[in-house]
Amino acid sequence: DSGVTQTPKHLITATGQRVTLRCSPRSGDLSVYWYQQSLDQGLQFLIQYYNGEERAKGNILERFSAQQFPDLHSELNLSSLELGDSALYFCASTETGTTDTQYFGPGTRLTVL
């Protein structure tokens, strides 16, 4: 158990809909990273937050957004969903924004029908 929690574990929705994925980092970790894992693209970095502020952006679509709240949990919002958004979404946390080891949550499996 990494100490990182993600909810829900599974999510099934329809095209065009909007969903919110939630991540709670390890106690004391200030930085949260979001990743998308799909069969064709592999594991892709989406976005990083550090202590409530966006720190780095990766391959995140404009239809996707994220935020980190004062209690340090983070939410990833996916809107106007398409079939191709079906994937596993992981979050990871680190104590600061610059440590080597990222601790991953168990992931949320999103299925868009």
Place this chain on the structure above:
Amino acid sequence: GNSVTQMEGPVTLSEEAFLTINCTYTATGYPSLFWYVQYPGEGLQLLLKATKADDKGSNKGFEATYRKETTSFHLEKGSVQVSDSAVYFCALKRTQGGSEKLVFGKGTKLTVNP
């Protein structure tokens, strides 16, 4: 740019066989290198890491040596077990604009049969 290339799987071995999963990288400077493992139905876990050239990372019988001259970080284990069945990801840490992020290879699925 920074990238990681690892051998495509799947890899299927018998118990107690020797394992090598190749990983090479392209990067500016000398990035930290990692192997992460993803067991079925779980998130990724750090398996081992090396932060400078000639460092050897090791954990649970797995080893990898940071080879600057060949830009490689191959994962090895002398005798695999059924419980090692998982997907293995090679990664490097990239610094960009004051922030750091991991760049992952595509993953190699390992199946170990009894």
